Amino acid sequence: MTAPTKSSAVHQAPDPTSGLLGTSRADQFFKGLLTLAALLIPLLLLALFYELAHGSAPAIAEFGLKFLTDDVWDPVAEIYGAWPLLFGTLLTSFIALVLAVPLSLGVAIYLTEFAPEFIRKPVAMLIELLAAIPSVVYGLWGIFVLIPILRSTVFPFFRDTLGFLPFFDGPIYGPSVLSASLILTIMIMPFIMSVSRSVLLAVPNSQREASLALGATRWEAVRTVIVPYARSGIIGAIILGLGRALGETMAVTMLIGNRHEISASLFAPGYTMAAVIANEFSEAGTTLHIASLTYVALLLFVVTVIVNAGARLLIWRVGRKSGG
Amino acid sequence: MGEQPPRMETDKLSAMYGKFTAVKGISLSFAANQVHALIGPSGCGKSTYLRTLNRLHEVSAGGWITGRVLLDGEDIYASSVNPIQLRRRVGMVFQKPTPFPTMSIRDNVAAGLMLDGRLPKAEVDEIVERSLRQAALWDEVKDRLKASALGLSGGQQQRLCLARTIAPQPEVILLDEPTASLDPQGTQRIEELVVSLKEHFTIIIVTHNMQQAARLSDTTSFFYIGQLIEHGTTKQIFTAPTHEQTEAYITGRFG
Numbered sequence: 372m373t374a375p376t377k378s379s380a381v382h383q384a385p386d387p388t389s390g391l392l393g394t395s396r397a398d399q400f401f402k403g404l405l406t407l408a409a410l411l412i413p414l415l416l417l418a419l420f421y422e423l424a425h426g427s428a429p430a431i432a433e434f435g436l437k438f439l440t441d442d443v444w445d446p447v448a449e450i451y452g453a454w455p456l457l458f459g460t461l462l463t464s465f466i467a468l469v470l471a472v473p474l475s476l477g478v479a480i481y482l483t484e485f486a487p488e489f490i491r492k493p494v495a496m497l498i499e500l501l502a503a504i505p506s507v508v509y510g511l512w513g514i515f516v517l518i519p520i521l522r523s524t525v526f527p528f529f530r531d532t533l534g535f536l537p538f539f540d541g542p543i544y545g546p547s548v549l550s551a552s553l554i555l556t557i558m559i560m561p562f563i564m565s566v567s568r569s570v571l572l573a574v575p576n577s578q579r580e581a582s583l584a585l586g587a588t589r590w591e592a593v594r595t596v597i598v599p600y601a602r603s604g605i606i607g608a609i610i611l612g613l614g615r616a617l618g619e620t621m622a623v624t625m626l627i628g629n630r631h632e633i634s635a636s637l638f639a640p641g642y643t644m645a646a647v648i649a650n651e652f653s654e655a656g657t658t659l660h661i662a663s664l665t666y667v668a669l670l671l672f673v674v675t676v677i678v679n680a681g682a683r684l685l686i687w688r689v690g691r692k693s694g695g
Numbered sequence: 696m697g698e699q700p701p702r703m704e705t706d707k708l709s710a711m712y713g714k715f716t717a718v719k720g721i722s723l724s725f726a727a728n729q730v731h732a733l734i735g736p737s738g739c740g741k742s743t744y745l746r747t748l749n750r751l752h753e754v755s756a757g758g759w760i761t762g763r764v765l766l767d768g769e770d771i772y773a774s775s776v777n778p779i780q781l782r783r784r785v786g787m788v789f790q791k792p793t794p795f796p797t798m799s800i801r802d803n804v805a806a807g808l809m810l811d812g813r814l815p816k817a818e819v820d821e822i823v824e825r826s827l828r829q830a831a832l833w834d835e836v837k838d839r840l841k842a843s844a845l846g847l848s849g850g851q852q853q854r855l856c857l858a859r860t861i862a863p864q865p866e867v868i869l870l871d872e873p874t875a876s877l878d879p880q881g882t883q884r885i886e887e888l889v890v891s892l893k894e895h896f897t898i899i900i901v902t903h904n905m906q907q908a909a910r911l912s913d914t915t916s917f918f919y920i921g922q923l924i925e926h927g928t929t930k931q932i933f934t935a936p937t938h939e940q941t942e943a944y945i946t947g948r949f950g
Contacts, residue, residue, distance in 0.1 A: 488756070581793035581856070584751055585807035586783035586863065595806065599797035 420672065427666035429658055438666055444631040444647075446655075451663035453670060455633045459641040460671070463548060463623060464616035466637075467555035472609055474556075475564035483571040484593055495568055502561035510625030513554045518545040518626065521553070526638055541636035546628035549637040554622050559612035566611055570604030571597065603686050610682040617675050620645035644671040700768060702727035702897040703748065703785075703867055708762035710743050710752055717743040719921040720762065725867075725914075730889060730898045732908035732929065735918035736944065741901045744918065745869050748899065749785040750778040766867070783807070786860035787869040791876050792852035794844035794859075801840040803855055807863040822862055829895075830858035831888055850881025857888065861896065868892065870900040874907065886911055905945055909933050917941045 424431075430438065434451060441452020478498065482491050522545045533539040574597050582592035598605070628640020629650060644667050655661045701724035710718035718740040725731045733741040746752040747760055750771065764771050771781050786807075794803050804823045808814055814822075823840070827833040832854040836847070844855055853873060860868060870889070874882040889898055889911050902908050908915050908929065915932040917925045917940075925932060925941045936942045943949050 577789060577791060577793045578795065580751060580754065581789060581795070582806075583754060584749060584782055584787040584789075585810065585859065586779050586781075587807075587810050588779050591810055595809070596795050599795070602797070 420669075423665055423669040423672055427662050427669050430662035430666040433659060434663075434666075438663075439670070442631075442633060446651075446657075446660050449657065449659050451659070451666075453644070453663075453667050455631050456642050456644045456647050456667060457670060457674070458633050459548065459627065460617060460643040460645065460674070462641070463552045463555055463627070463643060464613060466549070466552035467559055467616045468609065468613055470552070470556040471560045471563055471612060475560045475608075475612075476567055476605065478560075478564050479567035479571055480593055480598070482568055484589060484597065495565065498561050499565050500561075501557075502565065506558065506619060506621040507625075509554055509558055510622040513550065513622060513626045514546075517554060518550055521545070521550055530638070537635040538637045541634070541638055543638045544628060544640055546626050546640055547638050548627060548634075548641040551623045551627035551641070551643075552637070554626050555616050555619060558619060558622060559616050562615055563608045563612040566608035567601075567605050570601045570608065573604070574600045603689050606682065606686050606689060610679065610686075613682070614675065614679060617678065618645060618671070620649050624649050644668075644674075699726060701725055701765075702767065703899070704765040704768075705744075705747070706763040706765065708744070708747060708760060708764060710740070710747050710758070710760045712743075712755065713757035717921055718747070721923045723916055723923060723926060725897060725899055727866075727897050728893050728895075729913040730893050730900060730911050732912035732915045733899065733901045733918060734903075734905065734908050734915060734944070735924075736949070737903075738920075739918040740921040741918045742871055745787075745871055745899065745901050748867070748869055749782050749787055751782075751787065753778070783811075783863050784865050785867045785869060786863070786865035787871065788853070788856050788860050788873050790872045792849055792856050794847070794852050794855055796843065796845050798844060799841045800836050800844050800847070800855065803844045804858045804862050806859055811863070823858075826858040826862040827855075829861055829888075829892065830854045831884060832858055848881070850877050850884060853877060853881065853885060854888065857885070861892070865896065867897045867899065870898065872901055872903060875903065882907075905947075917944060919944070 430451065434441070438451065438453050439457060440454050441450075442454045443450050443452050444455070445451075478494075482495055486494070522543060526543045526549070529539045530543065578596055578600055579592055582596040583589075587595065623643050624646035627643060627646060629642055629646060630640035631642050631647075632639070634641070648664050648668055648671075651660070652664050655664055704722075704724040706722050707720045708718060708722070709716055709720050721744060733745065735741050743752060746755070746758075747764060752758045752760065760772065766781070766784065770776070771778075771785075795806060798806065801820075801823050802809075804826050805819050808819055808822060824833060824837075827836065832851060835851060836842075836855075839846075844852065847855060853876075857873075873889075874885050877885065886907065889900065892898060893913075900908075900911065912929045914927065915929045916923055917932065917936075917938075919940055925936060925938045927937075932941065933945060936945065
């Protein structure tokens with residue numbers, strides 16, 4: 372008997388926060404908050420780009436695009452060219468990728484398909500731990516352990532056996548493009564390995580069994596069914612590794628020798644974009660020097676964006692081809 | 696019927712996962728060119744039993760067996776037998792369709808053939824067509840053999856898997872609830888196929904569906920908690936079961 376009066380009261384004064392009418396204010400607020408957070412990322416990216424472009428304006432005005440192809444870097448004469456830096460960054464990352472991809476994929480495949488059950492998790496965990504080591508520690512290890520070994524045994528061996536190639540010719544320095552590439556290899560392996568492993572673990576068991584039931588060997592199942600199934604994820608893992616290799620600063624700075632030069636020999640020192648910024652920024656005195664370093668930063672930013680975009684495109688195309 | 700030696704046979708076969716015994720001492724024989732149904736409630740071990748017949752059980756974590764499995768009188772668990780070669784003679788189709796998503800329809804059917812090494816392309820194409828015809832899929836896919844297998848419906852995918860399984864010409868085909876994930880129409884197509892395929896192959900089918908077993912099979916075996924309760928011709932099992940449990944199960948009183 373009280374119910375009718377209650378419901379008529381509701382009809383007279385509709386409350387937008389309850390009943391059928393209106394939308395929830397909390398939802399609206401939350402949606403706005405999340406939208407803001409999501410917008411912040413591209414805004415940050417734009418702001419970063421603007422800052423770099425703005426900061427490097429004097430150098431852009433002075434050198435223009437010739438900055439990319441000139442190889443002289445002379446703070447005293449105020450002449451700056453970034454080609455050896457660009458080259459050094461791309462070369463060290465490329466070598467690191469060439470070495471790290473087969474190794475990490477091999478480990479990932481071994482750990483998901485072949486290894487005895489009891490070693491799978493412990494080994495994967497150890498490798499993931501490698502990713503957590505600060506890069507300055509890798510740098511120190513590189514200087515005190517890796518370089519002495521390379522200089523005393525590995526490099527001479529390469530020179531003796533592969534010396535007919537220009538890459539393995541010439542005087543042997545400790546700090547060199549090859550040393551830096553090797554430390555990069557070790558640093559990006561855990562990333563590629565651990566992501567590839569998760570991707571391979573996500574391949575449904577039914578795919579594995581279907582292949583085995585057809586009379587495939589384990590290796591044939593891996594090659595024809597499991598890796599193809601996981602390929603877009605594996606490419607993603609490689610891109611992650613590449614992104615890290617391109618931007619890695621500390622360990623590379625400590626191992627590459629920091630010489631502003633391009634040499635055919637991988638035993639010779641080199642330089643990278645990230646390393647030159649780390650080395651010179653605190654001591655840069657003139658406006659043009661600072662602007663040139665900022666220009667290098669802009670270049671590194673653009674290269675990273677281009678490489679990532681290219682790789683995304685690759686994943687997208689592969690993904691579309693495989694229909695999912 | 697007793698004259699011909701069985702195509703496949705198990706002798707006191709037990710299958711274990713670690714310490715758990717899923718199949719307990721089963722002796723059964725399967726005559727050639729017939730359809731044999733394995734029925735029983737969930738968890739009765741019929742799928743595990745099926746997976747011992749192509750040695751896929753040992754691929755599962757902790758899977759091992761005791762007893763013997765004979766194919767044409769030869770023990771397939773003998774140390775000299777290569778399970779890879781065995782699986783080319785004993786094919787298998789799974790509960791859910793398992794097309795390989797990165798391969799085209801043609802390459803899916805050819806997947807088992809390509810493992811054998813280099814066959815001339817013309818020969819592969821011929822076998823692909825024959826297998827797809829046998830699987831009653833040829834007319835539906837002949838114009839898009841290069842398209843992804845994922846564009847097919849569930850029923851078509853399952854027939855594709857059947858074509859893939861029969862392409863290397865196995866002697867025995869194991870079907871593990873092949874219609875469990877299909878709609879009635881897809882189910883009917885697969886059932887018709889199974890009957891037509893027994894001319895060339897020996898078929899062992901695990902099914903939950905009693906009517907399916909009754910419609911398709913020549914012999915039926917009833918499994919319950921890892922044990923073989925009753926085995927006989929399908930007619931006898933469905934009309935005059937000798938065990939009370941069998942009768943209770945096929946009349947739907949439990950399971």
